[in-house]
Amino acid sequence: MNKYFAICPRGLEELLLDELRGVGGEDLQAVHGGVFFAGDWSTCYRANLESRIATRILWHIVKGPYVKEEDIYRLAVRQLWPNHFTVTNTMRVVTTAIKCPLKSLDFVTLRVKDAVCDRFREDLGDRPNIETRNPDVSVHVFLTENECTLYLDTSGQPLWQRGFRKASVDAPLKENLAAGILKLTGWQPGTPLIDPMCGSGTFLLEAVQMALDRAPGLDRTFSFERLKSFEAMNWAHIRAAAEARVKPAEPLDIRGYDSDERAVRATRRNLQESGFGGVVTVDHGDVLETQPLTDHGILVANPPYGERIGEQDELAAFYPQLGTALKRHWAGWNCFFFTADLRLPKLVGLKPSRKTPLFNGPLECRLFEIRMVSGSNRKG
Structure with a gap:
């Protein structure tokens, strides 16, 4: 059973919780800006495919305390990143924080990127390339006052990008x-x-x-398809079932x-x-x-x-x-x-x-x- 965090626009958390329950999510907990939940990979795939409310689905890797940037580096470098994605995948690190006492989130981002690359170098003698615009894999760092949580993004492009709206006028709603x-x-x-x-x-x-x-994710791809844990047959069945009921x-x-x-x-x-x-x-x-x-x-x-x-x-x-x-x-x-x-x-x-x-x-x-x-x- 994996743990996840689904991000959504503030004010829609309870609606998202209901959606996630509907795709098999367990241990659901709504907080400001999203919902924690647990489930197997089928739940993750269905959440990405079916959710109309979520912005992205993050897979929980590890959580630990920190005081300074080096604590975050040590937490990140201990994770077995080569077990999750390949060295040929491009990657980026995204950091967000609430009440974080550290001076520079950019420096935290840099240290986590170093940690992931150092882990790959140590295990494989090579490191993934960094791509900030449209990477294969994104590591998300979330900092509170004294805790750091590391996630892998399973969505890729934000889930509100259905692949439909080609033409737009001023400031459209997501x-x-x-x-x-x-x-x-x-x-x-x-x-x-x-x-x-x-x-x-x-x-x-x-x-x-x-x-x-019609499932909102039928016309797009997802980052979970690039992870080593990807269950291609399982995903094909889930997608086919969604297509069949349109x-x-x-x-x-x-x-x-x-x-x-x-x-x-x-x-x-x-x-x-x-x-x-x-x-x-x-x-x-x-x-x-x-x-x-x-x-x-x-x-x-x-x-x-x-x-x-x-x-x-x-x-x-x-x-x-x-x-x-x-x-x-x-x-x-x-x-x-x-x-x-x-x-x-x-x-x-x-x-x-x-x-x-x-x-x-x-x-x-x-x-x-x-x-x-x-x-x-x-x-x-």
Whole structure:
């Protein structure tokens, strides 16, 4: 049984825990920014393939106390790195820390890199090459105030990189954050879904994959495929099982609109290149004019908070108009707005029934739920 740590956007830890339980994870423990879990290699492979929420899955190698950099070097040099990957694999070291008293994390990174290379030299007479941009293998160092944990990354490129979104407009949401937001809305396939400010279509792409039961990692490779422990037959079976359960792509009641023609073109291109061209309807439309075709459903939007429409004073003028449009057109719908602009509910003039704190990278945000009660607020 291996131990792992799955990283995710802050605020989505409990959703990730549920996902990991679903792929066989045991001894699950959610902490800020991720979930500890245990499992065999099948669990690791399935977590990478199936998780919509995780950013990456790290395999726990060792944990030990430290006072100074040389303690970390000694911990790292004692590990049998040549048992985990070959000398021909390129590698890098990534260091993160919370309340670490050491002066330079760059120096820690350098000492761990030296330790791994020294171990290879001692055992094999040769050392792996360093590649910082796109290495075969990444060693992750995590430091607390007095403990160092060493991991090997099993994911490679971040898991939010599904391999789909080729075209994008300004500052798109990462796919795993969009997937988490969709889960927080309670949306289920079969329920009408509209994103009236769809940008490059991230919410739409994630919703389609959920509706078709399509594992988000089917179109990409993973770092675990380069580890010596890789079980190729096991992975082939897991992947084939995931491919076999994908539902046929048929038109769904999922719609996207944007007032920017470039965004509409980008979304259509992304859906087309992902094989979902005929599944989702995407049209040019202003959020203030857009109207639903059904009397209930989920509206989800990531409105601008300073960039796309304008600065703070322009948004302050836009929000009351948005409130009027919601009252006029969206009775019976559950409306969700993900934003870093905490003025939104007050300026929209509608009281949120729920406020969920989330982080978009370092940026603190909220997911506001505004229930538009059927039969009230409707104007001619």
